[in-house]
Amino acid sequence: MTVLVLAGTREGREIAAGLAARAIPVLASLAGRTRRPLEAGVPLRTGGFGGADGFRETLAEQGIKAVIDATHPFAEAITQRTARICAEDGLPYVVLRRPGWQPRPGDDxxxxxxxxxxxxxxxxxxxxxxxxxxxxxxxxxxxxxxxxxxxxxxxxxxxxxxxxxxxxxxxxxxxxxxxxxxxxxxxxxxxxxxxxxxxxxxxxxxxxxxxxxxxxxxDRPPLPEGAQVVETVEAALNWAENS
Missing domain, CATH: 3.40.50.20 (Rossmann fold)
Structure with a gap:
C-alpha cells in the first residue's frame, strides 16, 4: 500500500520519514521548492497536480491506496479538494491538524x-x-x-x-x-x-x-465535513499502519 503524504508542513515531512522508517511505501508531495528537504530515500514529487483530474491521475499512476493531508491549516482549497476526491473514490483519507495557539498570561x-x-x-x-x-x-x-x-x-x-x-x-x-x-x-x-x-x-x-x-x-477555515482528523505525527503513522 503506497501512502500519499501532502507534506507541506514540518509534520508532513516527519510523517513521510516515519512511514519510510516503518517500511510503508510512501510518496511525499510538495507544492513547490522547500528550504527543508525530506529525509534521504523518501520519494518526492513537487509542483501542483494540475487540478482534480491531475490529482486523480497521480493517484492511479502511483498506486496510491491512502492519503494523509498534512498541508498548512490555511490550505483550504487543497484540503477540500483532496477530501472530496478521496470520498468519491473510496480512498482512506486523514487530515493532520496540529492544535491552534492558545493565549498565555500577558497576551492581548x-x-x-x-x-x-x-x-x-x-x-x-x-x-x-x-x-x-x-x-x-x-x-x-x-x-x-x-x-x-x-x-x-x-x-x-x-x-x-x-x-x-x-x-x-x-x-x-x-x-x-x-x-x-x-x-x-x-x-x-x-x-x-x-x-x-x-x-x-x-x-x-x-x-x-x-x-x-x-x-x-x-481563525482557521473549517475542515471538510466528516473528515477524520488527527493532531500528531504518531497518530498519523498509526492510522497509516491500520488503514
Whole structure:
C-alpha cells in the first residue's frame, strides 16, 4: 500500500520519514521548492497536480491506496479538494491538524473570522504588521489611515497594494529577540497573524507579549465535513499502519 503524504508542513515531512522508517511505501508531495528537504530515500514529487483530474491521475499512476493531508491549516482549497476526491473514490483519507495557539498570561489577543474584520481592531494612525503572508493581502480591506507592513520571504514582484505601507522582506527562522527588535524598530502597534499553530511561528507571539502589542489572529477555515482528523505525527503513522 503506497501512502500519499501532502507534506507541506514540518509534520508532513516527519510523517513521510516515519512511514519510510516503518517500511510503508510512501510518496511525499510538495507544492513547490522547500528550504527543508525530506529525509534521504523518501520519494518526492513537487509542483501542483494540475487540478482534480491531475490529482486523480497521480493517484492511479502511483498506486496510491491512502492519503494523509498534512498541508498548512490555511490550505483550504487543497484540503477540500483532496477530501472530496478521496470520498468519491473510496480512498482512506486523514487530515493532520496540529492544535491552534492558545493565549498565555500577558497576551492581548482578538480572533477574527476573515481578513476584512481586521480593520475594526486597528485604530486609525496605528501601524499594523501582517505576518500572514502576501497571498491574500488584498482581502485586508478598510485599512485606510493605517500604516500597513507585510512580511514576505522573497522580493515583491510589484508595488505594495496600500498607499501607506511597505513590504518587509526577511526569511525565517526568526527568534524572539529578532522579532522583538523588528517590531520595536518599525513601531508596530498591532500584530496580525494566522492561527497556524506549531512551534515555528511562536516567536512573534512571544515578542508581541513582551512589547505589550495587541495581536489579532485569523481563525482557521473549517475542515471538510466528516473528515477524520488527527493532531500528531504518531497518530498519523498509526492510522497509516491500520488503514
Amino acid at each position: 489577543w482578538t480572533r477574527i473570522a476573515r481578513e476584512a474584520d481586521l480593520a475594526a481592531h486597528v485604530p486609525r494612525g496605528a501601524t499594523v504588521f501582517l505576518a500572514t503572508g502576501p497571498q491574500r493581502i488584498e482581502a485586508f480591506t478598510g485599512l485606510e489611515g493605517r500604516r500597513v507592513l507585510c512580511r514576505r520571504i522573497d522580493p515583491a514582484p510589484g508595488p505594495f497594494p496600500y498607499e501607506n505601507g511597505d513590504w518587509v522582506v526577511s526569511r525565517p527562522p526568526f527568534s524572539v529577540d529578532d522579532e522583538t527588535a523588528l517590531f520595536s524598530l518599525l513601531g508596530v502597534d498591532v500584530l496580525a497573524t494566522k492561527d497556524s499553530g506549531g512551534e515555528d511561528g511562536r516567536a512573534k507571539l512571544a515578542a508581541a507579549r513582551a512589547l505589550g502589542l495587541k495581536v489579532v489572529l485569523l
